[in-house]
Amino acid sequence: MLRFVIKRLLTAIPTLWAVLTTVFILVRVVPGDPTIAILGDQASEAARAELRDKLGLAKPILAQYVDFMSQIVQGDLGRSLSTNRPITDDVLAVLPYTIELTLASLLVGTVIGVPLGVLAAEKRDGFADWFARLFSLAGVSFPAFVSGILLLIAFAVELRWFPVISTSKPGDPWGRFVALVLPSLNLGLLMVAYVTRVTRSGMLKALGEDYVRTARAKGLPHRIVVWRHAFRNVLVPVVTVVGLYLGVLIGNAVLTEIVFNRPGIGKLIVTALNQRDYSLLQGLMVVSAFAIVVANILTDLTYGLVDPRVKTS
């Protein structure tokens, strides 16, 4: 298994390199000037030119690229152009929030989505199925910022159960948990939609298979037939969706973090983009790309756990 992980990490290197190069080029192709964010709109062109020189932005693109890559190879993400703080510090400060939001949403999505999908398949065309289909359709069609605002109006402004501003409160784990509820529900419910659909269709197929009929003929209880025989065979596509959805979650986290005002990688990316903070943006892309690679490896490893036919060693 260790060899598998190492092999996968090694094959990820070209992917990461390609992502970084694309990001490096993209941020420079998009018109914009970090000196406007740093110096404001009243500074003279001479002052801007001087700052560009100081920040190393006046160097030829190729030289900047070599600088950037050699930094990355040494494990150094560099310093933010606009705040001059080490990017690693900025990333580490918000990374736990993004991770906890992603995991909590994953949990919400799976814990609600899987049983709902199974139930829908079991009661095909019944009320539960109808409800699950409608619910998942709504989930797929709602943009994260709309559902987020609706959740805030209902539970934070009207009922006042949760705060509107989900910012960090050091030394207050309960407060941190309360602040996590609405954002993770918001992200998680979107995921429920996908998971329900995949589980439902997988289960429908499985329930019609011969081995299920055999199990029923043997006189096994309904619960065992559904969960042990049919559901185990649906796990691989479900894990695939959950794994793939991790990438979607990181993307949707941007909107959720903004609406719920949570610190996180997504919010940082938007700020970096708005300020044309090239170095911060590059650093964040390194982290995001790496996170997705790791998520993929974890997904592959999970296949081996849920399906003995898949070998990872």
Next chain:
Amino acid sequence: MKRHLLAATAATMVLLAAHSTASAESVLNVGMAAADVGQLDPHRATTTQDKPVVSWIFNGLVRFKPGSASLEELEPDLAEKWEKSADGLTWTFHLRKGVKFHGDWGEMTSDDVVYSLKRAADSKTSSFASDYAPVASIEAIDAHTVKLVLKNPIPALLGIVANYHGGNIVSKKAAEALGADFRIKPVGTGPFALTEYKSNESLTFTAHKGYFRGAPKIDKIVYRFIPADSARDLAFTSGELDVVYGRQDQRWVERFQKENGVVVEVVRPSELSVLHINQTKKPFDDIRVRKAIAMAIDSKQMVAFKGAATAIAPVSVVPVGYLGTHEAKLHPHDVAKAKALLAEAGFPNGLPLKVIQTSLPTMLNSMQIVQAQLKQVGIDMQMEVVDHQSWHAQIRKDLSEANYYSAARFPVADVYLQQFFHSRSTVATPTAVTNFSHCKVADAEIDAAAIETDAAKQKQLWATAQQKIVDDVCAVPMFEQLQVWARHTNVDWGYKFEGAMHLGPVVTEATSKK
């Protein structure tokens, strides 16, 4: 099962209640429409989110009276008194004694003042260096006396030593020791010291107990960055924010005015929205075409669209209420005449106008009105809409045929005229600032006014300059927009909030929260 659920819910509610009443100190929660701080070095800070905060941290030799954005109401701040020589060239400031910087940075002396003003005058460390061009020397006479000598008298010397932009006094020791970090670790003498910065989240300020006007009544300010309008409004409604940056939008103002326990404050300075016409692009080098554009734009309609609660009609190419603003004779709105002028210039069937436009919603909305108005005279304005940062970069490369820009500046006509209409500031030159139109008709008057000692003559020069710029149609003033803030009634500023050069409320030692 049901009982467990009930018990769990009850426990949750108790914990939540305990949590919300845990703090007894007086904390002011302010919500700002930005994702993060720009920077807090007062000699560099120019963005709307940074300026109010700078006013809590720093003092100047004199200050704008809290709640006012008027140069006529400057009052002593770090300087107790001052005198000027008969020729108006030498100014001597006597500093207050025993003024403490935040933390362990010691007492403020003339060394800090000299250092700060020199720093503000140096373009390597300041964005406002040009404001100090007429200053010949700044020196310390003793620990509490500073002498400032000018090359020539200037219209508002006290303005450049006020608690605004370059006039803010920083701690010399701190600025030298912190270097580049000073912009997020500012040290001043003001009522509040920055104690925590959470990137993309908030700034926390703690009362400066040793503040020279007395310890502030507010213990702590949490300045939160909430870029999403809806989230910010909801947090204000739910009471999580005491003060919120409002939207410059009639509906927003009306909605919050109706809410119980909420005060909406619409304050000066106004930002003037101007359409700059690029005279170097054909056929806009023809004054008849530019005049036609000016006559096509109906500023009354623009004000009506923006809403009378926050918008006012412009009177000149300099915002209303600045020292030297002249009620210029603007081009009247006249569709028939505009069409006739276009026909005369050889465009009886109209012409296209290509502009680069920011996607920032409030600015894009206004530009769509302009687009509709121009259409009436046959001008087809084609907008290339790009994101705000791209727009900032592209308009400075002289790529647009016309450019909509909205800004407030230091309230002296000179600053606005220099930055937007003097040929020195033309974009895509080494000395560029924001002259997008390549305007040069009023250079002589602007330069003469800057060194004119006689106040009446100076006003006359500024008036002539403004009329010339209007007549040459370098730019078309469209409307002016005031700043909007809202607070819950339990917050008392300690003064009447009618204006703020810092674009936001100045939290002073007298500000309190019940």
